[in-house]
Amino acid sequence: MKNELLDIVCKTSFKFSEEPTFKLASGKMSHFYVNCKPTTLSPRGMYLVGNLVFDAVKDLDIAGIGGLTFGADPIAVATSFASELGGKPIKAFSIRKELKDHGIINWVEGDMAKGEKVVIIDDVITTGGSTIKAIERARVQGLEVVRVITLIDRQEGGLENVQEYVDDVRSIITRDDLMKHLGVSL
Numbered sequence: 557m558k559n560e561l562l563d564i565v566c567k568t569s570f571k572f573s574e575e576p577t578f579k580l581a582s583g584k585m586s587h588f589y590v591n592c593k594p595t596t597l598s599p600r601g602m603y604l605v606g607n608l609v610f611d612a613v614k615d616l617d618i619a620g621i622g623g624l625t626f627g628a629d630p631i632a633v634a635t636s637f638a639s640e641l642g643g644k645p646i647k648a649f650s651i652r653k654e655l656k657d658h659g660i661i662n663w664v665e666g667d668m669a670k671g672e673k674v675v676i677i678d679d680v681i682t683t684g685g686s687t688i689k690a691i692e693r694a695r696v697q698g699l700e701v702v703r704v705i706t707l708i709d710r711q712e713g714g715l716e717n718v719q720e721y722v723d724d725v726r727s728i729i730t731r732d733d734l735m736k737h738l739g740v741s742l
Contacts, residue, residue, distance in 0.1 A: 561595070562603040562729065562737045565708070568594040568601075570734050580682065588731070590708050592679035596630040605707060606634030608728050609677065612705050614644055619672035620699070622649035622664070624690040627679035631707060635677070649674070653688045663693035670698030681706040681727070684717035691721045708734070 571578065571589040578589035595601035609631060613621060621639075622632040629650050636648035649666030668674070674694060678687045691701050701722050709715055709727035718725045735741055 557604050557608055561601070561608060562716070562733060564598070564601050564604070565590075565592070565595050565729065566734060566737055568598070570738075572735070572738065572740060582683070588710075588734075590680045590710065590734075592627065592707055593630070596679060596707070597635070602630060602634040603638075605631055605728075606636075606638035607684050609705060609707070610638040610642055610646075612726060612728065613646065613675050613703065614642065614673065617673060618646055618675055618702060618704060620647040620649050620666065620674040621677055622666060622674065622688050622690075622694075623651060624693075625653060625676045627686070628677045628690070628703060632675050640729040651693050662697060664697040664699065667680070668697070668699060671700065673700045673702045675703045675705060676701050676722070677704070678706045680708045680710060681714035681718070682710045682712050684714035687714070687718050688721055688732045691718070 569592050575637055576585040576587050578586045580586050583596045595607055621635050632648035636646055639646040647667055649664050649668050651685045652663050676690050681687055694701055703724040704718050706727045709732045715725050
């Protein structure tokens, strides 16, 4: 499954250039760019991602899986769906970027209760800033974060930064996996 996911990611979500031509959110220029949404929102990509992430969490006794909207949302939904099919249901949830100003004011959307154990997910991790924000907001809502999983690790220190907040941090695919799959190197 991972090899097929690498094929899809390399075809639809990963761009590489010999020169650093891609401007990142940080303003930094990079040799590569990753946008997981074409993969995670495609039927086959969703199937593969859901199953691979479920495989990475099914050893845990958790109630939910989710992360900062929008990157984590399709991954959480796909994983939740795969978990039901796998006989170990895990609820999906989403963490808001901004608090809404009406109704019940929560960071976390979904059927989650205070004290439940969860996994935080992200589509791509570079510095870990978005993932750390998701961890902090989940904790504010009373959730216990037991693992963090990112679909793609750009290998720029993000996983190590996140380990300051949660010990168990993993990735499904690394930048090295992508580069090797494409047969290129920096």
